[in-house]
Amino acid sequence: MKTIVKFFGLMMLLFVVPSIFAQEMTLQDFMDEADQNLKSKNYREAVNSLQMAINEINKLMIDQVRESMPTEVDGYKAKEGDDESSGTSAMGMFGGGLSVERNYYKSPNDWDNYFKLSVMGNSPLLASVNMMLSNSMYLSGTGNKVIKIGTRKGLLSDEGDGAFKFQLPLSNSLISIDGYGFASSGDFMKIVNGIGMEKLAAALGE
16 A cells, blocks of 8 residues: 555655756756856856856857858858857867868868858967067068958068968957969958958957
């Protein structure tokens, strides 16, 4: 008799106790968690929750940057499935190294003639590019050229053997284009002008 009572008791609990489902935490979940930790003065966990929230914001920004990247430029087509991206909150929204890279090919996987578009947050190269653009002494004898796009200035470098690099520093980010197999700097600049720099800058909030 006791066994039957226990059985029915367990059955009742199954109906009373709500089911627990596994689900992915969202940005709002982490924000709410941080708020609760602050209210309970659990500051260490509050910091961790906020860092997780920043990671989620970085993911949103990465998606926004991807959407602002062109799918084709002057006959070079993007291979969007091969996008490389990263973003962590270790040093702040961009300090963790938010970056998105995409390759563009004339022919699929033709590594002799393609270019790579990179968008990097808080890049260590940002300071050096700005220094070269602001001081002619660093440009003399290097073969680098200052290129103006709208109100912004970028740096064009001839790497030799048909390879060129263009770097455009923003306030906190660096847009870089590496081209390979180009006949001239003029051909490479067609790519640079077709990227849509202002659209990328807007996606980065700059």
